[in-house]
Amino acid sequence: MPPSLAETFRNDSKRLEAALGLDAGSARIEVQCLLQVVLQVNRAHLLTHPEQILNAEQQAHFTALFERRLSGEPIAYILGEREFYGLNFRVTPATLIPRSDTELLVELALQHIPPRSAFRVLDLGTGSGALALSIAHARPEAEVTAVDASPEALDVARENAQRLNIANVRLLQSDWFSALGGERYDLIVSNPPYIAEGDAHLAQGDLRFEPRAALASGADGLDDIRRIVAGAKQHLNADGWLLFEHGYDQAERARELLRQNGYSGVFSACDLSGIERVSGGMIS
Ligand SMILES: C[S@@+](CC[C@H](N)C(=O)[O-])C[C@H]1O[C@@H](n2cnc3c(N)ncnc32)[C@H](O)[C@@H]1O
Known part of the structure:
Protein backbone atom coordinates (compact mmCIF):
# COMPACT_ATOMS: atom_id res chain seq x y z
CA MET A 1 0.00 0.00 0.00
CA PRO A 2 1.57 3.40 -0.96
CA PRO A 3 2.10 5.76 2.00
CA SER A 4 -0.47 8.35 3.05
CA LEU A 5 0.42 12.06 3.34
CA ALA A 6 0.75 11.64 7.12
CA GLU A 7 3.19 8.75 6.66
CA THR A 8 5.16 10.65 4.02
CA PHE A 9 5.49 13.62 6.40
CA ARG A 10 6.63 11.44 9.24
CA ASN A 11 9.07 9.16 7.41
CA ASP A 12 10.56 11.55 4.88
CA SER A 13 10.99 14.42 7.35
CA LYS A 14 13.07 12.05 9.48
CA ARG A 15 15.15 11.02 6.46
CA LEU A 16 15.88 14.69 5.68
CA GLU A 17 16.78 15.40 9.30
CA ALA A 18 19.24 12.51 9.31
CA ALA A 19 20.76 13.16 5.87
CA LEU A 20 21.10 16.95 6.01
CA GLY A 21 21.17 17.70 9.75
CA LEU A 22 17.98 19.78 9.50
CA ASP A 23 15.90 20.45 12.60
CA ALA A 24 12.54 18.67 12.76
CA GLY A 25 10.49 21.80 11.93
CA SER A 26 12.52 22.73 8.85
CA ALA A 27 12.51 19.15 7.55
CA ARG A 28 8.73 18.98 7.91
CA ILE A 29 8.24 22.31 6.10
CA GLU A 30 10.47 21.15 3.24
CA VAL A 31 8.49 17.92 2.80
CA GLN A 32 5.30 20.02 2.84
CA CYS A 33 6.69 22.33 0.14
CA LEU A 34 7.61 19.40 -2.11
CA LEU A 35 4.16 17.83 -1.63
CA GLN A 36 2.50 21.16 -2.47
CA VAL A 37 4.41 21.27 -5.77
CA VAL A 38 3.52 17.67 -6.62
CA LEU A 39 -0.16 17.88 -5.65
CA GLN A 40 -0.65 21.55 -6.63
CA VAL A 41 -2.52 22.20 -3.38
CA ASN A 42 -2.07 24.67 -0.53
CA ARG A 43 -0.70 23.88 2.92
CA ALA A 44 -4.19 23.78 4.45
CA HIS A 45 -5.14 20.94 2.08
CA LEU A 46 -2.12 18.91 3.17
CA LEU A 47 -2.92 19.39 6.83
CA THR A 48 -6.60 18.53 6.46
CA HIS A 49 -6.13 15.40 4.26
CA PRO A 50 -3.57 13.29 6.18
CA GLU A 51 -5.13 10.07 4.86
CA GLN A 52 -4.71 11.00 1.15
CA ILE A 53 -2.65 8.55 -0.91
CA LEU A 54 -0.49 9.78 -3.81
CA ASN A 55 -1.20 8.14 -7.17
CA ALA A 56 1.69 6.47 -9.01
CA GLU A 57 2.54 9.55 -11.09
CA GLN A 58 2.48 11.85 -8.06
CA GLN A 59 4.57 9.38 -6.06
CA ALA A 60 7.20 9.22 -8.84
CA HIS A 61 7.30 13.04 -9.07
CA PHE A 62 7.63 13.39 -5.29
CA THR A 63 10.40 10.76 -5.14
CA ALA A 64 12.38 12.53 -7.88
CA LEU A 65 12.22 15.89 -6.07
CA PHE A 66 12.85 14.33 -2.67
CA GLU A 67 15.96 12.47 -3.90
CA ARG A 68 17.38 15.76 -5.22
CA ARG A 69 16.90 17.34 -1.81
CA LEU A 70 18.29 14.27 -0.05
CA SER A 71 21.49 14.65 -2.08
CA GLY A 72 21.87 18.20 -0.75
CA GLU A 73 20.50 20.35 -3.58
CA PRO A 74 19.05 23.53 -2.03
CA ILE A 75 15.28 23.42 -1.58
CA ALA A 76 15.02 26.88 -3.21
CA TYR A 77 16.54 25.57 -6.47
CA ILE A 78 14.22 22.53 -6.43
CA LEU A 79 11.15 24.69 -5.84
CA GLY A 80 12.52 27.41 -8.17
CA GLU A 81 11.62 30.18 -5.76
CA ARG A 82 12.42 31.84 -2.44
CA GLU A 83 10.50 34.42 -0.42
CA PHE A 84 12.43 37.62 0.37
CA TYR A 85 11.08 40.75 2.06
CA GLY A 86 7.50 39.54 1.50
CA LEU A 87 7.93 38.92 -2.24
CA ASN A 88 8.35 35.62 -4.10
CA PHE A 89 11.51 35.52 -6.20
CA ARG A 90 12.31 33.02 -8.91
CA VAL A 91 15.79 31.59 -8.30
CA THR A 92 17.96 29.32 -10.43
C1 LIG B 1 26.17 37.58 -3.01
S1 LIG B 1 25.39 37.68 -4.61
C2 LIG B 1 24.05 38.80 -4.22
C3 LIG B 1 22.82 38.60 -5.04
C4 LIG B 1 21.62 39.43 -4.58
N1 LIG B 1 21.93 40.85 -4.49
C5 LIG B 1 21.14 38.95 -3.22
O1 LIG B 1 21.41 39.63 -2.21
O2 LIG B 1 20.50 37.88 -3.15
C6 LIG B 1 26.55 38.68 -5.46
C7 LIG B 1 26.20 39.01 -6.90
O3 LIG B 1 27.27 39.81 -7.43
C8 LIG B 1 27.48 39.45 -8.78
N2 LIG B 1 28.85 39.84 -9.14
C9 LIG B 1 30.01 39.22 -8.83
N3 LIG B 1 31.05 39.89 -9.35
C10 LIG B 1 30.54 40.97 -10.00
C11 LIG B 1 31.12 42.04 -10.72
N4 LIG B 1 32.43 42.14 -10.89
N5 LIG B 1 30.29 42.97 -11.22
C12 LIG B 1 28.95 42.88 -11.06
N6 LIG B 1 28.34 41.88 -10.38
C13 LIG B 1 29.13 40.94 -9.86
C14 LIG B 1 27.24 37.96 -8.82
O4 LIG B 1 26.94 37.52 -10.14
C15 LIG B 1 26.07 37.82 -7.84
O5 LIG B 1 24.83 37.88 -8.51
Whole structure:
Protein backbone atom coordinates (compact mmCIF):
# COMPACT_ATOMS: atom_id res chain seq x y z
CA MET A 1 0.00 0.00 0.00
CA PRO A 2 1.57 3.40 -0.96
CA PRO A 3 2.10 5.76 2.00
CA SER A 4 -0.47 8.35 3.05
CA LEU A 5 0.42 12.06 3.34
CA ALA A 6 0.75 11.64 7.12
CA GLU A 7 3.19 8.75 6.66
CA THR A 8 5.16 10.65 4.02
CA PHE A 9 5.49 13.62 6.40
CA ARG A 10 6.63 11.44 9.24
CA ASN A 11 9.07 9.16 7.41
CA ASP A 12 10.56 11.55 4.88
CA SER A 13 10.99 14.42 7.35
CA LYS A 14 13.07 12.05 9.48
CA ARG A 15 15.15 11.02 6.46
CA LEU A 16 15.88 14.69 5.68
CA GLU A 17 16.78 15.40 9.30
CA ALA A 18 19.24 12.51 9.31
CA ALA A 19 20.76 13.16 5.87
CA LEU A 20 21.10 16.95 6.01
CA GLY A 21 21.17 17.70 9.75
CA LEU A 22 17.98 19.78 9.50
CA ASP A 23 15.90 20.45 12.60
CA ALA A 24 12.54 18.67 12.76
CA GLY A 25 10.49 21.80 11.93
CA SER A 26 12.52 22.73 8.85
CA ALA A 27 12.51 19.15 7.55
CA ARG A 28 8.73 18.98 7.91
CA ILE A 29 8.24 22.31 6.10
CA GLU A 30 10.47 21.15 3.24
CA VAL A 31 8.49 17.92 2.80
CA GLN A 32 5.30 20.02 2.84
CA CYS A 33 6.69 22.33 0.14
CA LEU A 34 7.61 19.40 -2.11
CA LEU A 35 4.16 17.83 -1.63
CA GLN A 36 2.50 21.16 -2.47
CA VAL A 37 4.41 21.27 -5.77
CA VAL A 38 3.52 17.67 -6.62
CA LEU A 39 -0.16 17.88 -5.65
CA GLN A 40 -0.65 21.55 -6.63
CA VAL A 41 -2.52 22.20 -3.38
CA ASN A 42 -2.07 24.67 -0.53
CA ARG A 43 -0.70 23.88 2.92
CA ALA A 44 -4.19 23.78 4.45
CA HIS A 45 -5.14 20.94 2.08
CA LEU A 46 -2.12 18.91 3.17
CA LEU A 47 -2.92 19.39 6.83
CA THR A 48 -6.60 18.53 6.46
CA HIS A 49 -6.13 15.40 4.26
CA PRO A 50 -3.57 13.29 6.18
CA GLU A 51 -5.13 10.07 4.86
CA GLN A 52 -4.71 11.00 1.15
CA ILE A 53 -2.65 8.55 -0.91
CA LEU A 54 -0.49 9.78 -3.81
CA ASN A 55 -1.20 8.14 -7.17
CA ALA A 56 1.69 6.47 -9.01
CA GLU A 57 2.54 9.55 -11.09
CA GLN A 58 2.48 11.85 -8.06
CA GLN A 59 4.57 9.38 -6.06
CA ALA A 60 7.20 9.22 -8.84
CA HIS A 61 7.30 13.04 -9.07
CA PHE A 62 7.63 13.39 -5.29
CA THR A 63 10.40 10.76 -5.14
CA ALA A 64 12.38 12.53 -7.88
CA LEU A 65 12.22 15.89 -6.07
CA PHE A 66 12.85 14.33 -2.67
CA GLU A 67 15.96 12.47 -3.90
CA ARG A 68 17.38 15.76 -5.22
CA ARG A 69 16.90 17.34 -1.81
CA LEU A 70 18.29 14.27 -0.05
CA SER A 71 21.49 14.65 -2.08
CA GLY A 72 21.87 18.20 -0.75
CA GLU A 73 20.50 20.35 -3.58
CA PRO A 74 19.05 23.53 -2.03
CA ILE A 75 15.28 23.42 -1.58
CA ALA A 76 15.02 26.88 -3.21
CA TYR A 77 16.54 25.57 -6.47
CA ILE A 78 14.22 22.53 -6.43
CA LEU A 79 11.15 24.69 -5.84
CA GLY A 80 12.52 27.41 -8.17
CA GLU A 81 11.62 30.18 -5.76
CA ARG A 82 12.42 31.84 -2.44
CA GLU A 83 10.50 34.42 -0.42
CA PHE A 84 12.43 37.62 0.37
CA TYR A 85 11.08 40.75 2.06
CA GLY A 86 7.50 39.54 1.50
CA LEU A 87 7.93 38.92 -2.24
CA ASN A 88 8.35 35.62 -4.10
CA PHE A 89 11.51 35.52 -6.20
CA ARG A 90 12.31 33.02 -8.91
CA VAL A 91 15.79 31.59 -8.30
CA THR A 92 17.96 29.32 -10.43
CA PRO A 93 21.50 27.94 -10.06
CA ALA A 94 22.62 31.15 -11.87
CA THR A 95 21.57 33.24 -8.86
CA LEU A 96 22.41 33.35 -5.20
CA ILE A 97 19.49 32.22 -3.04
CA PRO A 98 18.42 35.40 -1.22
CA ARG A 99 19.05 35.16 2.54
CA SER A 100 16.83 36.58 5.26
CA ASP A 101 19.94 38.30 6.76
CA THR A 102 19.98 40.53 3.66
CA GLU A 103 16.54 41.94 4.57
CA LEU A 104 18.43 44.19 7.01
CA LEU A 105 20.01 45.93 4.02
CA VAL A 106 16.56 46.58 2.51
CA GLU A 107 15.35 48.05 5.80
CA LEU A 108 18.38 50.34 6.11
CA ALA A 109 18.06 51.38 2.46
CA LEU A 110 14.38 52.28 2.89
CA GLN A 111 15.26 54.47 5.88
CA HIS A 112 17.36 56.56 3.48
CA ILE A 113 14.78 56.81 0.69
CA PRO A 114 12.03 59.35 1.26
CA PRO A 115 8.62 58.11 0.05
CA ARG A 116 7.24 59.81 -3.07
CA SER A 117 10.55 61.08 -4.43
CA ALA A 118 12.53 60.31 -7.57
CA PHE A 119 15.49 59.05 -5.52
CA ARG A 120 18.19 57.36 -7.60
CA VAL A 121 19.26 53.97 -6.24
CA LEU A 122 21.94 51.59 -7.55
CA ASP A 123 22.12 47.88 -6.59
CA LEU A 124 25.50 46.30 -7.36
CA GLY A 125 25.43 42.51 -7.97
CA THR A 126 21.67 42.11 -8.11
CA GLY A 127 21.47 38.32 -8.68
CA SER A 128 17.75 37.41 -8.64
CA GLY A 129 16.98 41.12 -8.12
CA ALA A 130 16.10 40.54 -4.46
CA LEU A 131 17.44 43.86 -3.15
CA ALA A 132 16.66 46.09 -6.15
CA LEU A 133 13.12 44.78 -6.63
CA SER A 134 12.26 44.86 -2.91
CA ILE A 135 13.41 48.48 -2.74
CA ALA A 136 11.64 49.41 -5.98
CA HIS A 137 8.43 47.73 -4.77
CA ALA A 138 8.47 49.61 -1.46
CA ARG A 139 9.40 52.93 -3.14
CA PRO A 140 7.58 52.96 -6.50
CA GLU A 141 8.73 56.50 -7.27
CA ALA A 142 12.42 55.73 -6.80
CA GLU A 143 14.51 55.11 -9.95
CA VAL A 144 16.41 51.90 -9.33
CA THR A 145 19.31 50.66 -11.45
CA ALA A 146 20.57 47.13 -10.85
CA VAL A 147 23.72 45.62 -12.33
CA ASP A 148 25.28 42.18 -12.42
CA ALA A 149 28.21 40.69 -14.29
CA SER A 150 26.21 37.52 -15.03
CA PRO A 151 23.79 37.68 -18.01
CA GLU A 152 22.06 34.52 -16.70
CA ALA A 153 21.39 36.15 -13.33
CA LEU A 154 20.10 39.26 -15.11
CA ASP A 155 17.63 37.10 -17.09
CA VAL A 156 16.24 35.82 -13.78
CA ALA A 157 16.09 39.34 -12.31
CA ARG A 158 14.24 40.51 -15.46
CA GLU A 159 11.76 37.67 -15.11
CA ASN A 160 11.22 38.59 -11.46
CA ALA A 161 10.59 42.24 -12.34
CA GLN A 162 7.92 41.10 -14.82
CA ARG A 163 6.33 38.54 -12.50
CA LEU A 164 6.18 41.07 -9.68
CA ASN A 165 5.01 43.80 -12.04
CA ILE A 166 7.75 46.20 -10.96
CA ALA A 167 8.56 48.79 -13.62
CA ASN A 168 10.89 51.22 -11.84
CA VAL A 169 14.02 49.05 -12.16
CA ARG A 170 16.56 49.19 -14.97
CA LEU A 171 18.80 46.10 -15.32
CA LEU A 172 22.28 46.31 -16.84
CA GLN A 173 25.17 43.93 -17.37
CA SER A 174 28.20 45.54 -15.80
CA ASP A 175 31.47 44.67 -14.08
CA TRP A 176 30.56 46.74 -11.02
CA PHE A 177 30.60 50.37 -12.30
CA SER A 178 32.00 49.73 -15.80
CA ALA A 179 28.73 50.20 -17.76
CA LEU A 180 27.53 53.19 -15.72
CA GLY A 181 29.64 55.96 -17.32
CA GLY A 182 29.39 59.11 -15.23
CA GLU A 183 26.00 58.27 -13.65
CA ARG A 184 25.44 59.30 -10.05
CA TYR A 185 23.03 57.97 -7.43
CA ASP A 186 21.61 59.08 -4.10
CA LEU A 187 22.08 55.62 -2.60
CA ILE A 188 24.20 52.62 -3.57
CA VAL A 189 23.47 49.22 -2.02
CA SER A 190 25.27 45.94 -2.50
CA ASN A 191 25.40 42.40 -1.23
CA PRO A 192 28.65 41.50 -2.99
CA PRO A 193 30.63 38.25 -2.90
CA TYR A 194 32.57 38.33 0.40
CA ILE A 195 33.73 34.83 1.29
CA ALA A 196 37.49 34.10 1.32
CA GLU A 197 38.50 31.78 -1.55
CA GLY A 198 39.88 29.15 0.83
CA ASP A 199 36.92 29.16 3.23
CA ALA A 200 35.73 25.62 3.99
CA HIS A 201 32.08 26.78 3.99
CA LEU A 202 32.23 27.03 0.17
CA ALA A 203 32.28 23.23 0.08
CA GLN A 204 29.34 22.83 2.47
CA GLY A 205 25.53 22.96 2.41
CA ASP A 206 23.70 25.18 -0.10
CA LEU A 207 26.92 27.07 -0.97
CA ARG A 208 28.21 24.04 -2.94
CA PHE A 209 25.39 24.59 -5.46
CA GLU A 210 25.47 28.40 -5.71
CA PRO A 211 27.55 30.30 -8.31
CA ARG A 212 31.14 30.69 -7.09
CA ALA A 213 31.22 34.20 -8.62
CA ALA A 214 28.37 35.20 -6.29
CA LEU A 215 30.19 34.02 -3.17
CA ALA A 216 33.99 34.17 -3.22
CA SER A 217 36.12 37.28 -3.43
CA GLY A 218 39.89 36.86 -3.17
CA ALA A 219 42.14 35.64 -0.40
CA ASP A 220 40.45 37.61 2.40
CA GLY A 221 36.96 37.84 0.88
CA LEU A 222 37.26 41.62 0.55
CA ASP A 223 38.43 42.10 -3.07
CA ASP A 224 35.00 43.12 -4.36
CA ILE A 225 34.19 45.23 -1.30
CA ARG A 226 37.47 47.15 -1.85
CA ARG A 227 36.47 47.81 -5.49
CA ILE A 228 32.96 48.87 -4.51
CA VAL A 229 34.02 51.19 -1.68
CA ALA A 230 36.65 52.86 -3.91
CA GLY A 231 34.40 53.05 -7.01
CA ALA A 232 31.18 54.23 -5.36
CA LYS A 233 32.73 57.61 -4.48
CA GLN A 234 32.62 58.62 -8.17
CA HIS A 235 28.97 57.53 -8.48
CA LEU A 236 27.36 59.09 -5.40
CA ASN A 237 25.63 62.46 -5.34
CA ALA A 238 26.54 64.82 -2.49
CA ASP A 239 25.27 63.37 0.81
CA GLY A 240 24.74 60.00 -0.92
CA TRP A 241 25.16 56.79 1.03
CA LEU A 242 26.87 53.48 0.29
CA LEU A 243 25.44 50.53 2.26
CA PHE A 244 26.76 47.00 1.82
CA GLU A 245 26.53 43.57 3.41
CA HIS A 246 29.65 41.70 4.51
CA GLY A 247 30.77 38.64 6.43
CA TYR A 248 30.24 38.12 10.16
CA ASP A 249 33.87 39.02 10.93
CA GLN A 250 34.45 41.79 8.36
CA ALA A 251 32.71 44.81 9.95
CA GLU A 252 35.84 46.36 11.41
CA ARG A 253 37.75 46.09 8.11
CA ALA A 254 34.71 47.38 6.22
CA ARG A 255 34.56 50.50 8.44
CA GLU A 256 38.33 51.00 8.03
CA LEU A 257 37.99 50.84 4.22
CA LEU A 258 35.13 53.34 4.27
CA ARG A 259 37.10 55.82 6.44
CA GLN A 260 40.28 55.41 4.36
CA ASN A 261 38.21 56.25 1.26
CA GLY A 262 36.85 59.47 2.74
CA TYR A 263 33.34 58.38 3.75
CA SER A 264 31.77 60.04 6.81
CA GLY A 265 29.08 58.85 9.24
CA VAL A 266 30.62 55.38 9.01
CA PHE A 267 28.60 52.75 10.89
CA SER A 268 27.78 49.06 11.08
CA ALA A 269 24.36 47.55 11.81
CA CYS A 270 23.55 44.18 13.37
CA ASP A 271 21.28 41.49 11.97
CA LEU A 272 18.69 39.67 14.10
CA SER A 273 21.40 37.40 15.52
CA GLY A 274 23.31 40.46 16.81
CA ILE A 275 26.06 40.11 14.19
CA GLU A 276 27.41 43.23 12.46
CA ARG A 277 26.19 42.44 8.96
CA VAL A 278 25.90 45.75 7.05
CA SER A 279 28.26 48.72 7.00
CA GLY A 280 27.90 52.07 5.33
CA GLY A 281 29.10 55.60 4.97
CA MET A 282 28.27 58.89 3.24
CA ILE A 283 30.10 61.03 0.69
CA SER A 284 29.51 64.73 1.43
C1 LIG B 1 26.17 37.58 -3.01
S1 LIG B 1 25.39 37.68 -4.61
C2 LIG B 1 24.05 38.80 -4.22
C3 LIG B 1 22.82 38.60 -5.04
C4 LIG B 1 21.62 39.43 -4.58
N1 LIG B 1 21.93 40.85 -4.49
C5 LIG B 1 21.14 38.95 -3.22
O1 LIG B 1 21.41 39.63 -2.21
O2 LIG B 1 20.50 37.88 -3.15
C6 LIG B 1 26.55 38.68 -5.46
C7 LIG B 1 26.20 39.01 -6.90
O3 LIG B 1 27.27 39.81 -7.43
C8 LIG B 1 27.48 39.45 -8.78
N2 LIG B 1 28.85 39.84 -9.14
C9 LIG B 1 30.01 39.22 -8.83
N3 LIG B 1 31.05 39.89 -9.35
C10 LIG B 1 30.54 40.97 -10.00
C11 LIG B 1 31.12 42.04 -10.72
N4 LIG B 1 32.43 42.14 -10.89
N5 LIG B 1 30.29 42.97 -11.22
C12 LIG B 1 28.95 42.88 -11.06
N6 LIG B 1 28.34 41.88 -10.38
C13 LIG B 1 29.13 40.94 -9.86
C14 LIG B 1 27.24 37.96 -8.82
O4 LIG B 1 26.94 37.52 -10.14
C15 LIG B 1 26.07 37.82 -7.84
O5 LIG B 1 24.83 37.88 -8.51
